[in-house]
Amino acid sequence: MRRWLEDLSYKMQTFMQGRYGRDELTRVLIGAAFVFLILSLFRPLGFFSYIALAILIWDLFRTFSKNHAGRQKERDAYLKIKNTVTGKFRLLKGMWRDRNTHIYVKCPNCRTMIRLAKPPKGKHIMITCPKCRNSFEKHT
Template identity: 25%
Template sequence: MAKGDFQRRMEEAQRRLGAWALGRNGADEVSSACTNVAVVLVVVNLITRNSAFAIAALALLAYSWFRISSKDVSRRRAEVTEASRRLGPVLSWLANPMAAAREARGYKHLTCPSCGQRVRIPRGKGKVRVTCPKCHARFDGRA
């Protein structure tokens, strides 16, 4: 097969993928979290040989796929906001453990005492006075 031919096929595949993805939700934090948990469940299934874990993994993958291919983007986005509000940092850890670990190393998260907003500050700054970006309350913290 000539190289030009291969390239043309790749471009065609990319064009089709682009056409398919148009107006769809795509991967979000919730679908990524579901996929990652499914992978863990598959491993647990292999170790325990309990098929309930495999079934749960399949259900999560199906739900993840439903989210990625969904055309109701605004509703999916609202669900991510809701999941993030309920799970807090857990969602970030499930969705992208590597990025969450990098984030945890570089930053510390404080919670605003008056509105509960989470505020991110760089580590190693010692004692800091923080202004909440949401309610503008000022509070002291240690980074």
């Protein structure tokens, strides 16, 4: 039995040589497929079953692919979307946390969010964007 397991392990290692393997996107795909499988329990062999199957096939294709550049491109596209979404939530969380002590102002030139200590009400303040050095006025 132990010898058989060692042989199987060796065969898997040689089979996976040069193949892409797993990354963040494959983990998300497995999770999404699992969710669609759970949803398909309500209506077996319905729409959700086919989506889950398609996601699993895509996941297997990615895992066993030898086109590393293509798979990394997909992963980068996924991470770009993920970071955009998580970045917006992180900003909202920070805005809520700092609501009594700071204000957030968007630079009209480069659209960067700038965090400033809360100025007194009814004042005009000059703000210089740290990213593009654009100066603009803000009424508080």
